Amino acid sequence: MSLIEKIEGLLSEVKxxxxxxxxEVESFRIRILGSKGELKKLFxxxxxxxxxxxxxxxxxxxxxxxxxQDKINELKSxxxxxxxxxxxxxxxxxxxxxxxxxxHPISVVRNRILDIFNRIGYTIAEGPEIEDDWHNFSALNFTxxxxxxxxxxxxxxxxDALLRTHTSSVQVRVMESQEPxxxxxxxxxxxxxxxxxxxxHCIFHQIEGLxxxxxxxxxxxxxxxxxxxxxxxxxxxxxxxxxxxFPFTExxxxxxxxxxxESEADYRITKGTGWLEIMGCxxxxxxxxxxxxxxPEQYSGFAFGMGIERIAMLLFQVKNLRLYFENDLRFLNQxxxxx
Ligand code: DAH
Numbered sequence: 001m002s003l004i005e006k007i008e009g010l011l012s013e014v015k016x017x018x019x020x021x022x023x024e025v026e027s028f029r030i031r032i033l034g035s036k037g038e039l040k041k042l043f044x045x046x047x048x049x050x051x052x053x054x055x056x057x058x059x060x061x062x063x064x065x066x067x068x069q070d071k072i073n074e075l076k077s078x079x080x081x082x083x084x085x086x087x088x089x090x091x092x093x094x095x096x097x098x099x100x101x102x103x104h105p106i107s108v109v110r111n112r113i114l115d116i117f118n119r120i121g122y123t124i125a126e127g128p129e130i131e132d133d134w135h136n137f138s139a140l141n142f143t144x145x146x147x148x149x150x151x152x153x154x155x156x157x158x159x160d161a162l163l164r165t166h167t168s169s170v171q172v173r174v175m176e177s178q179e180p181x182x183x184x185x186x187x188x189x190x191x192x193x194x195x196x197x198x199x200x201h202c203i204f205h206q207i208e209g210l211x212x213x214x215x216x217x218x219x220x221x222x223x224x225x226x227x228x229x230x231x232x233x234x235x236x237x238x239x240x241x242x243x244x245x246f247p248f249t250e251x252x253x254x255x256x257x258x259x260x261x262e263s264e265a266d267y268r269i270t271k272g273t274g275w276l277e278i279m280g281c282x283x284x285x286x287x288x289x290x291x292x293x294x295x296p297e298q299y300s301g302f303a304f305g306m307g308i309e310r311i312a313m314l315l316f317q318v319k320n321l322r323l324y325f326e327n328d329l330r331f332l333n334q335x336x337x338x339x
Contacts, residue, residue, distance in 0.1 A: 003045055004053075007060045010038055014068050017075075025075045032068045039065055102336040106205055106324055109312040110187050113207050116231040117185040120224070122209065125184040127170035129191070132160045135169040139291040140248040155191050155202075163191035167208035168248060171303055174210060175292035180299045181213040187308070198320045205308035210284075212294065212301030218251070218283055221302035225281065229257055232311070240275065249282025249303060259314075269314075276314065279306035 001009075010032065019025045032038050042061055049057045103111075114124060127135070137149055148154065148165060155163040170186035178184075186208040194200045211224065222241060229237045238258035246252045256275040260266050270276055281304035286296035309324055316335075318324075323331050 003042065003049065003057060004060060007042065007057075007064050010064055011060075011067060014064070014071050017071060019075050022076070025072060029068075029072045033065070033072070039068070100336075102332060103338070104324075104332065105312050105316055105318070105335045105338065106308055108335060108338045109308050109315060110205065110207065112232065113228075113306075113308070113311070114185055114187060116228055117209060120227065122183045122185040122211075125170055125174050125186045126188060127164075127167070127173045127186065129164055129189055130157065130161055131164040131169045133162070135172045136162060136164050136166070139172040139288065140168055141285050141287050141291070142247045146247065151193070153193055155193055164188075165192055166190050166305060167206040168303070168305055170208055171210045171248075172288075172292055175212070175289070175294055180294060180301070182210060182301070183212075184210050186210070196322065198322060201309070201321050201325060203325070204321075207306055207308060209304045210301065211303075212284065212289075212299050214299060216300045216302060218302070221281060221283070221304070224302075225255055225279075225304065229255075229278075232315075233257055241281070242277075244280060244282075246280055246282055248285050248288045249280075250285045252280065252282035255279050255281055255304075278311060278314070279304050281305070 014032070017028060019028065030037060034040070039061070042064075046054070046057070118124070133149075136154075137146070142148060154165050157163065167186050167188045167190060170184075170188065174182060174184050174186070188206065188208075189203060190206050191203055194202050196202060209224075211220070222239075225241075226239055229239050240256050240258070241253040242256060244252045244254040254277050256277050258274055259270050259276045261270065261272075261274040266274070281302065284301045284303050289296040289299060289301070309321055312324065313319060313321070316338075318331075
């Protein structure tokens with residue numbers, strides 16, 4: 001067999017070569033291109049080739065060299081990528097970090113308020129969202145004809161079942177089940193039959209507070225609420241108590257905080273007064289104590305109630321109530337820093 005035939009044989013071998021594993025490619029490379037391989041041996045034959053045939057021999061050898069090299073490169077790169085997709089696991093690669101969520105602004109405000117009252121001795125109490133007439137209305141001194149009992153304001157779901165319209169119902173449940181002294185703070189969802197708009201929703205959140213002991217006065221209430229306002233809005237906050245009416249308190253008041261009148265927005269939010277109402281409060285009506293078997297001759301107390309959305313709107317300056325309910329991540333992600 002002439003040398004040229006030998007090269008032709010190797011060329012067709014290169015052309016047809018297939019490998020199942022990377023090791024086969026490597027041993028093929030050593031056999032053809034290695035330092036003791038076929039190519040090396042053929043180059044060694046150069047001196048024996050007659051000078052007129054050397055050109056053709058040299059060209060054939062070069063062809064064999066490049067084709068063998070190309071084939072090996074091709075087989076290597078395809079086995080590399082196949083290996084990676086099938087069973088290549090890079091254990092040193094940093095993992096993808098899990099995206100951290102953020103608390104909902106309503107939870108943020110709720111937790112801040114609960115925390116302030118917890119620190120001055122109030123414990124948390126919760127009650128059912130589905131209530132009966134007694135706990136939502138009658139025990140709280142609502143008369144039979146009180147407009148809040150109207151279908152237009154309350155979602156009735158059975159002969160004596162309704163969705164609570166305020167967390168004041170929890171007051172009653174606590175008074176029925178605990179002996180004074182009582183100091184509780186009651187967060188929860190409440191429901192009213194209202195059309196949804198930027199300023200009203202049929203579901204919202206309230207926090208109710210209740211304090212009953214011997215000799216509790218209006219001054220005690222004011223001091224507790226002033227402390228609360230300072231903790232939430234800052235040391236310099238001013239409060240005022242305006243006379244008001246609720247069936248379950250006597251006397252009743254509404255508490256305003258001084259918001260200021262520096263910008264046009266302040267004028268708009270406070271309707272030009274500088275003051276903003278943030279909660280209702282009052283001394284618990286003796287009838288309400290009696291309804292829950294607490295002797296009004298021995299005990300007195302105060303109660304207060306506030307809307308969490310309203311306070312969140314003030315703290316975060318977000319005026320459209322609907323944003324609090326839509327779970328739009330573009331809105332919620334803005335509260336990452338608020339804990
Ligand atoms: N329940 C009242 C409401 O939903 C808020 C309220 C006012 C609660 C005065 C109280 C209170 O405990 O004393 O509007």
